[in-house]
Amino acid sequence: METLTQTELHNDLINHATCEQMLEILSSYFGVEKPKLTWSRKPLRNAYAHPYSNSITMSSAPTSKLKRADVLLHEFAHILTHKKYIEPVPTIDRYKIAERFDGCYGRVRVLSRVRDHGTEFRQTLLEVVKVWYGDADKYEWKWEYKSIAKWYTKRK
Numbered sequence: 001m002e003t004l005t006q007t008e009l010h011n012d013l014i015n016h017a018t019c020e021q022m023l024e025i026l027s028s029y030f031g032v033e034k035p036k037l038t039w040s041r042k043p044l045r046n047a048y049a050h051p052y053s054n055s056i057t058m059s060s061a062p063t064s065k066l067k068r069a070d071v072l073l074h075e076f077a078h079i080l081t082h083k084k085y086i087e088p089v090p091t092i093d094r095y096k097i098a099e100r101f102d103g104c105y106g107r108v109r110v111l112s113r114v115r116d117h118g119t120e121f122r123q124t125l126l127e128v129v130k131v132w133y134g135d136a137d138k139y140e141w142k143w144e145y146k147s148i149a150k151w152y153t154k155r156k
């Protein structure tokens with residue numbers, strides 16, 4: 001990814017312009033519309049992805065140790081997961097996805113599982129990380145949610 005230097009990638013405090021560049025590169029690679037990026041001064045763990053409005057809110061005061069580039073990859077993976085697993089399915093049929101994934105769970109529960117950190121998300125995150133870094137180990141899995149970090153370690 002030639003538009004960003006290694007220094008920028010490893011700088012925890014990459015700025016708005018660099019984040020925008022990352023989103024542009026990733027969106028064009030995956031063939032999706034670039035998510036809108038906004039910032040919050042609230043000390044969120046990291047950030048939020050809002051797939052329905054195709055936007056990401058990053059915290060300027062994150063409370064987790066995940067570096068900012070990795071936070072952005074994580075949030076982008078949420079957007080992509082939504083586009084891959086939810087958007088192609090007509091709203092009326094989304095309950096069927098629930099049955100396929102989770103047996104008898106209700107629609108809201110499963111949609112939120114897909115949105116959150118389930119298998120679909122993890123696989124998408126891994127794909128995004130591999131595209132961005134080439135080597136998936138360069139993502140700081142150890143600062144991820146424990147369940148995601150464990151999943152990554154186990155599958156190696």
Ligand SMILES: [Zn+2]
Pocket residue numbers: 074078116117
């Ligand atoms: Zn997340």
